[in-house]
Amino acid sequence: MTPGSTSAACAALIRRDLTLVWRRRGDALNPILFALIVVALFPLALGPEPENLRRIAAGVVFVAILLAGLLALDTLFRGDYEDGSLEQLVLSPHPLSLLLACKIAVHWLTTALPLIVIAPLLGELLHLADPVRWVLVLALLLATPLLSLLGAVCVALTVGMHRSGMLLALLVLPLYVPVLIFGAGACNAAQATLPYLAPLLWLGAALVLALVLAPLACAAALRISLS
Amino acid sequence: MNALTLWFHKIGSPPMFYRIAGRLAPWCFGAGLLLGLTGLYGGLVRAPPDYQQGDAFRIIFIHVPCAWMGLFAYFFMAANAFIALVWRIKLSEVLAMASAPVGAAFTFITLVTGSLWGKPMWGTWWTWDARLTSELVLLFIYLGIMGLYNAIEDRRQAARAAGFLALVGVVNIPIVHFSVNWWNTLHQGSTVRLLGPSKIDAAMLWPLLLMALATHLWFFGSLLARTRVGLLELDGGKEWVRAIALADGARNHG
Numbered sequence: 001m002t003p004g005s006t007s008a009a010c011a012a013l014i015r016r017d018l019t020l021v022w023r024r025r026g027d028a029l030n031p032i033l034f035a036l037i038v039v040a041l042f043p044l045a046l047g048p049e050p051e052n053l054r055r056i057a058a059g060v061v062f063v064a065i066l067l068a069g070l071l072a073l074d075t076l077f078r079g080d081y082e083d084g085s086l087e088q089l090v091l092s093p094h095p096l097s098l099l100l101a102c103k104i105a106v107h108w109l110t111t112a113l114p115l116i117v118i119a120p121l122l123g124e125l126l127h128l129a130d131p132v133r134w135v136l137v138l139a140l141l142l143a144t145p146l147l148s149l150l151g152a153v154c155v156a157l158t159v160g161m162h163r164s165g166m167l168l169a170l171l172v173l174p175l176y177v178p179v180l181i182f183g184a185g186a187c188n189a190a191q192a193t194l195p196y197l198a199p200l201l202w203l204g205a206a207l208v209l210a211l212v213l214a215p216l217a218c219a220a221a222l223r224i225s226l227s
Numbered sequence: 228m229n230a231l232t233l234w235f236h237k238i239g240s241p242p243m244f245y246r247i248a249g250r251l252a253p254w255c256f257g258a259g260l261l262l263g264l265t266g267l268y269g270g271l272v273r274a275p276p277d278y279q280q281g282d283a284f285r286i287i288f289i290h291v292p293c294a295w296m297g298l299f300a301y302f303f304m305a306a307n308a309f310i311a312l313v314w315r316i317k318l319s320e321v322l323a324m325a326s327a328p329v330g331a332a333f334t335f336i337t338l339v340t341g342s343l344w345g346k347p348m349w350g351t352w353w354t355w356d357a358r359l360t361s362e363l364v365l366l367f368i369y370l371g372i373m374g375l376y377n378a379i380e381d382r383r384q385a386a387r388a389a390g391f392l393a394l395v396g397v398v399n400i401p402i403v404h405f406s407v408n409w410w411n412t413l414h415q416g417s418t419v420r421l422l423g424p425s426k427i428d429a430a431m432l433w434p435l436l437l438m439a440l441a442t443h444l445w446f447f448g449s450l451l452a453r454t455r456v457g458l459l460e461l462d463g464g465k466e467w468v469r470a471i472a473l474a475d476g477a478r479n480h481g
């Protein structure tokens with residue numbers, strides 16, 4: 001890789017973001033703990049009958065992971081905005097959308113992937129049926145990058161604000177609704193032993209579309225809020 | 228510069244638009260009220276009761292025009308947001324942000340009247356079918372746009388950010404419109420068509436179309452009135468606003 005080229009800049013950005021996460025690896029555990037606690041609240045509220053829990057298990061795990069991802073979204077640009085490196089990113093000669101795509105990818109790797117890894121455990125807490133488990137993991141593998149990409153666009157719009165948590169939820173959650181419907185829909189179809197491929201394919205199509213468009217939209221949004 | 232572009236630039240300048248909007252808005256409100264009352268008379272008094280739903284169907288004359296307006300207002304807002312983002316036209320920013328609360332109000336009315344209509348017909352206030360859910364999401368998107376607009380201090384930057392969100396939210400519009408065709412839902416399919424014959428009797432159709440026209444006029448009246456306020460706020464420090472304020476003050480004291 002020649003120094004100064006776009007690919008070198010992307011590699012450097014990925015290495016830097018990963019290093020930053022590694023230096024504060026305690027924080028990286030927070031989304032996992034959050035999802036665990038949220039899932040643990042349901043048996044306490046609804047009673048421990050396995051039959052009841054099994055029926056809602058996939059949906060609850062999906063929502064818990066979605067909410068954990070929502071809370072983690074704020075960290076996507078927060079640190080970079082505060083120390084000014086986000087502005088340097090915008091000013092750099094390399095395509096901003098590509099750099100942001102790298103940032104989003106690292107963010108997904110460090111916040112969403114651990115959540116997917118513990119998803120079977122979360123399902124086990126709620127007595128999730130065996131065949132549904134892998135459908136859930138597959139649906140999450142397709143849905144969480146989509147959530148990260150959609151969320152990144154909204155975070156870019158609120159990046160300059162001080163208390164943006166509630167507002168961010170208000171902006172992001174309506175856009176998350178279709179992803180939730182298809183993702184949880186696949187799990188529910190698998191639970192009822194119906195064909196579940198169609199919603200997964202929809203998710204995949206949406207993911208491909210978002211992979212192309214969301215970094216561009218994110219870059220445009222960031223330029224608006226930093227202008 | 229030819230005459231058309233010149234005219235366009237003149238209309239787009241805030242003081243000029245402020246004056247034109249001030250003259251047009253009362254006419255829009257007046258005509259909207261007149262057509263609305265005629266439409267309601269036609270719908271509530273003249274139209275025959277439905278063979279199946281009896282008199283309960285008459286809420287259609289509020290529900291359907293408001294639903295159309297909820298989508299139309301979003302389309303109008305997104306188009307203006309696009310113009311504002313691409314060509315940086317100040318007036319379009321104000322127009323886009325002025326149409327958000329009006330569209331949200333129409334969407335809210337749609338949800339409430341639909342809920343009232345659903346109770347006697349479906350036996351439930353609410354059901355999670357595709358049309359109702361997507362309409363609810365539309366309301367939330369409207370609220371998100373308004374929330375984002377109010378959260379940013381700088382008015383022009385706020386309008387651009389919220390306008391961008393409006394463009395992202397456009398994905399939902401075809402989902403709302405086609406939800407009754409794509410999914411097999413409790414909500415009935417569309418009865419009135421632009422292309423091809425409508426599946427509704429003429430005695431019920433004309434009040435419905437009249438109401439649709441009335442809600443459009445009301446939307447534009449409301450939009451113009453809001454845009455005037457928005458322009459005054461945005462150009463608070465400018466000479467023309469000062470002149471208006473001074474003239475206003477002189478009238479009140481004199």
